[in-house]
Amino acid sequence: xxxxxxxxxxxxxxxxxxxxxxxxxxxxxxxxxxxxxxxxxxxxxxxxxxxxxxxxxxxxxxxxxxxxxxxxxxxxxxxxxxxxxxxxxxxxxxxxxxxxxxxxxxxxxxxxxxxxxxxxxxxxxxxxxxxxxxxxxxxxxxx
Amino acid sequence: xxxxxxxxxxxxxxxxxxxxxxxxxxxxxxxxxxxxxxxxxxxxxxxxxxxxxxxxxxxxxxxxxxxxxxxxxxxxxxx
Numbered sequence: 748x749x750x751x752x753x754x755x756x757x758x759x760x761x762x763x764x765x766x767x768x769x770x771x772x773x774x775x776x777x778x779x780x781x782x783x784x785x786x787x788x789x790x791x792x793x794x795x796x797x798x799x800x801x802x803x804x805x806x807x808x809x810x811x812x813x814x815x816x817x818x819x820x821x822x823x824x825x826x827x828x829x830x831x832x833x834x835x836x837x838x839x840x841x842x843x844x845x846x847x848x849x850x851x852x853x854x855x856x857x858x859x860x861x862x863x864x865x866x867x868x869x870x871x872x873x874x875x876x877x878x879x880x881x882x883x884x885x886x887x888x889x890x
Numbered sequence: 891x892x893x894x895x896x897x898x899x900x901x902x903x904x905x906x907x908x909x910x911x912x913x914x915x916x917x918x919x920x921x922x923x924x925x926x927x928x929x930x931x932x933x934x935x936x937x938x939x940x941x942x943x944x945x946x947x948x949x950x951x952x953x954x955x956x957x958x959x960x961x962x963x964x965x966x967x968x969x
């Protein structure tokens with residue numbers, strides 16, 4: 748369990764923990780981030796199951812961070828479905844990993860964990876986020 | 891009605907209990923207020939932060955002290 752009486756910032760981490768390689772890496776990254784004290788991993792399935800305690804915790808946390816393996820973004824969408832917008836959302840395939848082509852290794856888990864702790868988002872993901880904020884321009888995809 | 895206050899006994903948990911007692915008194919309802927301090931029981935509810943307040947098995951808030959008014963509203967919803 749997280750904090751009680753203190754005024755320490757509460758950061759909860761959710762991973763999609765999906766069945767493919769990037770889902771497994773997302774799961775292990777979330778566990779590593781918890782061990783390293785970056786935040787506290789919480790059961791995403793519990794949110795999906797409608798467990799009131801987990802939902803109330805997500806709504807009260809200072810920060811919620813989602814780690815998704817692929818762009819289906821189950822973790823982020825699960826939180827959004829209960830009206831919680833994550834403070835940070837990471838999608839491993841939009842960082843640098845390839846779905847179905849990545850070997851799960853300690854080295855990759857270490858690198859991704861470090862990047863999340865440093866708030867590093869890939870160039871591709873940044874561009875996509877910038878694009879989502881644009882209200883002008885054509886839709887050709889090459890501009 | 892059963893109101894449970896989840897927490898290890900810190901000042902925030904005590905304040906939550908106090909607010910719950912005042913809410914029950916003000917509404918004049920028959921409710922049992924129970925303090926749950928055992929970590930095992932607290933985690934069974936899935937809460938990640940305390941204090942938490944549970945009404946008839948549903949966690950209404952976690953990690954914050956609910957106001958008396960909040961608790962009164964939740965009790966009214968459950969009636």
